[in-house]
Amino acid sequence: MNDSSFSLTTLSANPEYFESVIALIEREFHYSSELSFARDFALLMDPLNFENCYLYVDTTTNQVVSHLALCPRVMTKNNHQIKVAFIGGIATVKEYRGRDLFKGLMNHALNEHSKECALFILWSEITGLYEKFGFHLSGGLIETGHAVFTNNDRPVGFQKTTFKDLSPKDFDSLRSVYSQFNEKYFFTVIREEKEWSIIKEMTSIDLYIRKNPDGVLEQYFCVNKGRDLSNIIHEIGCLPDQYLPLMKTLQRFKTWLPESELSLSSNKDIFFTAFMRLGNYQVLKEFLQKTSDGALELYDMTGDQVKFKFEQKEYQATHQDFLQYLFGPRPSVEFEKFLLSPYITGTDSI
Incomplete structure (x- = not known):
């Protein structure tokens, strides 16, 4: 302009x-x-x-x-x-x-x-506008249950608080839970010191925590975010051995998880995560080679076409199709095993 x-x-x-x-x-x-x-x-x-x-x-x-x-x-x-x-x-x-x-x-x-x-991601209800810039609805998101969560439904053992009101010990424990489980298990966002210092001040998110008998925080989940995500459990975290027990507790509520966790959900509907746009070719190529142990290799991304090799066979797809092959919803059978359904929680989403 x-x-x-x-x-x-x-x-x-x-x-x-x-x-x-x-x-x-x-x-x-x-x-x-x-x-x-x-x-x-x-x-x-x-x-x-x-x-x-x-x-x-x-x-x-x-x-x-x-x-x-x-x-x-x-x-x-x-x-x-x-x-x-x-x-x-x-x-x-x-x-x-x-x-x-x-x-x-x-x-x-x-x-x-x-x-x-490698990727640009945005959230909007306006479809046609962003497609003009190469964005396409992609990523698979599930909502495990139908029940609306309120504080009266708080599971036994959980206490309501905010990130800001956590003690330094509990805040460090929560950070440790996120890095030990979320960053290891999901395709999700890394949180460094800068991000955590900002998140600590986000008082519009309701945080629920559970401690073990020794007083150490081992499970948490987040609900609400100002006017958005009302009564939606949009982030969960726990020690690795606590994941299935935590989801058994929460699965009847509207709990958001990536499509890869569909087996834990009684609700089999799959929604789009966000609008996504392919970015830098080389950065994306290197990431996909590593996450696929060399099975998936990009070799051209010109115009609206992506050319790639999978297990030495050559394929071609539009940007829109390639995004959904990788990230869902309903990723291709060949790529499903890479578990690349993104888990971008409400805390991190824009």
């Missing part, structure tokens, strides 16, 4: 626009006064991520008129890591729509991170 009446900048360059950005997002998404986008999506809007918060300013009025943010993260499967980017906080002032502001921000963000990110 070449309209000289708009200036492209970031919140790192112009932090004075932060309040205007939040006001724009909350107005366009119809937030009520008691809720806070900045609190609910702190990983996206924290000052540590300001360099990835892109905005257009009307130079004639000094008004923030469009915003889009990107949050770089690292996901892991079987100790193999892949850099991805979550996109959110997308809003444009109503009177400025139709002037390619969103298009300009999206293209800029994708170009800025195209060299290091």
